[in-house]
Amino acid sequence: MSARDTILAKVRRSLAVSGDEAARRAAVAERLSDAKAGVIPARGQLPQDERIALFSKYAEKYGATIARVASIEDLPQEVSRYLKSSNLPASVRMGDDVLLKSAGFEREPMLTVLSGASDGTDLAGVSHARGAVAESGTLVLASGPDNPVTINFLPEHHIVAVRAEDIGASLEEAFAGIAATYGKGEMPRTVNFVTGPSRSGDIEQKIIMGAHGPRALHIVIVG
Amino acid sequence: MQITTPNFKENATRALNDAPLQKALKNVEIGFIAKRLAAVDALPEFEQLRDNARDIKNHTLAHLDLYLEEYEKKVIASGGHVHFAETAEDARAIILDICRKRNAKTVTKGKSMITEEIGLNDFFEKNGITPVETDLGEYIIQLRGETPSHIIAPAVHLNKDQVEADFRRVHTHLPADRDLTEHEALLNEARLVLRQRYFEADVGITGANFLVAETGSSVIVTNEGNGDLTQTLGKCHVVVASLEKLVPTLNDCSQILRVLARSATGQDMSVYTTFSTGPKRAEDPDGPEEYHVVLLDNGRTAMLGTEFQEMLRCIRCGACMNHCPVYHAVGGHAYGAVYPGPMGAVLTPSLSGIEVGGHLPNASTFCGRCESVCPMRIPLPKMMRHWREREFEKHLTPTAARYGLKFWAFFARRPKLYRAAVSVAMPLLSWLGGSSRRIHSLPLADGWTKHREMPAPEGKTFLQAWAEKQAREAGR
Ligand code: SF4
Numbered sequence: 001m002s003a004r005d006t007i008l009a010k011v012r013r014s015l016a017v018s019g020d021e022a023a024r025r026a027a028v029a030e031r032l033s034d035a036k037a038g039v040i041p042a043r044g045q046l047p048q049d050e051r052i053a054l055f056s057k058y059a060e061k062y063g064a065t066i067a068r069v070a071s072i073e074d075l076p077q078e079v080s081r082y083l084k085s086s087n088l089p090a091s092v093r094m095g096d097d098v099l100l101k102s103a104g105f106e107r108e109p110m111l112t113v114l115s116g117a118s119d120g121t122d123l124a125g126v127s128h129a130r131g132a133v134a135e136s137g138t139l140v141l142a143s144g145p146d147n148p149v150t151i152n153f154l155p156e157h158h159i160v161a162v163r164a165e166d167i168g169a170s171l172e173e174a175f176a177g178i179a180a181t182y183g184k185g186e187m188p189r190t191v192n193f194v195t196g197p198s199r200s201g202d203i204e205q206k207i208i209m210g211a212h213g214p215r216a217l218h219i220v221i222v223g
Numbered sequence: 224m225q226i227t228t229p230n231f232k233e234n235a236t237r238a239l240n241d242a243p244l245q246k247a248l249k250n251v252e253i254g255f256i257a258k259r260l261a262a263v264d265a266l267p268e269f270e271q272l273r274d275n276a277r278d279i280k281n282h283t284l285a286h287l288d289l290y291l292e293e294y295e296k297k298v299i300a301s302g303g304h305v306h307f308a309e310t311a312e313d314a315r316a317i318i319l320d321i322c323r324k325r326n327a328k329t330v331t332k333g334k335s336m337i338t339e340e341i342g343l344n345d346f347f348e349k350n351g352i353t354p355v356e357t358d359l360g361e362y363i364i365q366l367r368g369e370t371p372s373h374i375i376a377p378a379v380h381l382n383k384d385q386v387e388a389d390f391r392r393v394h395t396h397l398p399a400d401r402d403l404t405e406h407e408a409l410l411n412e413a414r415l416v417l418r419q420r421y422f423e424a425d426v427g428i429t430g431a432n433f434l435v436a437e438t439g440s441s442v443i444v445t446n447e448g449n450g451d452l453t454q455t456l457g458k459c460h461v462v463v464a465s466l467e468k469l470v471p472t473l474n475d476c477s478q479i480l481r482v483l484a485r486s487a488t489g490q491d492m493s494v495y496t497t498f499s500t501g502p503k504r505a506e507d508p509d510g511p512e513e514y515h516v517v518l519l520d521n522g523r524t525a526m527l528g529t530e531f532q533e534m535l536r537c538i539r540c541g542a543c544m545n546h547c548p549v550y551h552a553v554g555g556h557a558y559g560a561v562y563p564g565p566m567g568a569v570l571t572p573s574l575s576g577i578e579v580g581g582h583l584p585n586a587s588t589f590c591g592r593c594e595s596v597c598p599m600r601i602p603l604p605k606m607m608r609h610w611r612e613r614e615f616e617k618h619l620t621p622t623a624a625r626y627g628l629k630f631w632a633f634f635a636r637r638p639k640l641y642r643a644a645v646s647v648a649m650p651l652l653s654w655l656g657g658s659s660r661r662i663h664s665l666p667l668a669d670g671w672t673k674h675r676e677m678p679a680p681e682g683k684t685f686l687q688a689w690a691e692k693q694a695r696e697a698g699r
Contacts, residue, residue, distance in 0.1 A: 199494060
């Protein structure tokens with residue numbers, strides 16, 4: 001018997017089941033297809049303006065900085081401003097994201113835009129978060145050619161654009177959005193839920209920012 | 224790892240006399256308790272979420288065979304591989320085989336208790352593969368040749384100056400006169416040293432906080448980002464996880480995520496909660512080419528259907544040890560097992576056998592704080608009692624304790640005699656306590672009084688005091 005079959009047989013023996021019980025199979029099939037939501041905290045269930053305020057409050061609590069711009073065309077200027085104020089060279093790395101491409105970075109002639117995955121030499125990267133979670137100040141980033149995962153972790157500074165209308169109340173809303181894009185039960189290779197910049201408390205439980213991931217997270221709310 | 228569990232008493236004595244350890248252990252109380260409480264108080268739905276988290280895991284465990292099948296199907300459909308391992312030895316062999324096929328020389332590792340459980344690092348070294356721990360705490364203890372003393376803060380037993388000394392000893396390529404006095408400097412140095420290692424690695428190994436049957440995803444929850452770099456930059460991502468990490472759906476996962484970070488570190492969410500599904504897709508510019516999941520049993524299937532099944536709900540948040548007075552006093556290494564604290568006291572005898580781990584359930588004051596903070600509502604004290612009973616039945620309890628219990632049982636069954644005996648003992652103990660009302664040394668109980676004082680009784684038995692109180696009140 002394979003290890004797989006032995007383990008399944010052991011589980012069944014311990015649970016005193018055969019695995020063929022129709023009721024058990026139905027319970028599992030229903031659970032997976034319904035995928036019901038449980039308790040969703042009330043604190044995120046707010047009208048859009050207050051929801052954005054709550055998102056910003058938590059993101060800042062966890063060490064992110066926040067800017068808000070009226071439209072995506074304002075993003076390049078905000079990126080330049082952020083780089084300058086952080087004493088960084090005018091260069092960023094980003095993927096092929098449609099929203100980011102529509103921002104018109106060529107209107108910032110001093111700013112170099114490198115595309116594709118990061119090789120670890122970039123000081124700043126720009127991503128587009130497909131959503132955000134107000135209840136905890138969390139960004140939701142999906143991997144792919146439009147937003148390579150390495151940009152979320154390797155650059156020292158991570159600048160993330162998120163559209164105001166994509167800031168949802170809860171984790172459940174974020175998952176519903178992913179299912180709407182990729183199909184029920186399907187996921188992109190990587191989904192990163194990001195709440196503030198990287199940190200470690202491993203030496204004497206003192207929290208220090210910038211462990212292995214970005215030292216700074218700058219969120220630009222668009223709209 | 225070398226299990227030294229049967230030596231808990233000696234280990235604990237050593238720990239109590241270890242001044243740097245005692246200093247470091249203060250950080251457990253300072254670092255975790257208040258933060259957890261603040262996060263819990265800020266979420267009115269927390270108790271309801273605990274109930275749901277418990278019910279989700281109970282449902283999953285009751286249907287574990289079927290969820291394993293569903294999960295496996297989804298992983299395969301997303302291009303990944305699932306390997307089942309009955310024992311630690313099987314898991315090591317499977318992982319080595321994956322590494323050999325890729326000619327791996329260096330393996331990076333995200334923080335994973337399960338790879339501690341199977342002793343993976345030693346095994347790699349014996350087989351010519353260099354394991355590189357990338358979590359700061361794990362990296363530090365790897366340099367020291369130690370094991371984690373806490374399941375989420377592996378180096379909590381150390382002080383800053385000890386870490387500095389280790390970095391100076393190992394990072395000899397850096398200028399000797401560099402300043403490492405601040406925490407920031409130590410963190411930056413580790414970041415710099417480890418950065419290169421991620422790119423050199425042939426294989427990246429992580430654990431999993433959850434495995435999601437609905438999507439075939441593995442989930443890791445971290446604050447540093449090292450686990451993400453490990454699983455993104457390695458050409459091959461290997462997830463090592465035990466069977467009970469399964470949850471049915473993403474929505475179920477959300478319920479448990481809400482209690483996990485709050486119970487562990489007092490954050491609403493950890494910095495990085497990452498869902499990985501299969502290897503990189505054809506169009507992806509980054510990510511691993513291969514994705515493997517090694518599912519470990521190692522004693523878990525034998526816990527199902529027994530009084531220890533509930534322990535399989537554990538999500539390894541660490542809250543039980545953060546709130547445990549025994550852990551605060553002796554730290555994690557004294558337990559001499561992979562998993563310390565209350566959760567370890569229940570799990571170790573299950574995984575390693577009562578002969579090895581049977582002492583640990585005695586390392587408890589039964590104060591009940593662990594159960595009161597456990598997000599999964601695991602009745603830890605009850606399960607420790609189960610183990611104590613089993614240990615007693617097997618006659619593994621030390622002779623003194625057995626006689627003590629028999630002695631007490633003799634009197635307890637004879638109330639008149641019991642009352643007569645304690646009414647003699649109480650004034651005697653009171654006299655021993657003297658004016659400070661503390662007893663510093665007690666014959667036959669020096670194990671108790673060596674490191675703590677026993678409060679001296681008032682000189683009357685409870686029954687005498689009660690009778691007097693009743694009389695006083697009747698007289699009013
Ligand atoms: S037993 Fe409970 S409190 Fe302890 S680590 Fe597991 S889930 Fe957390």
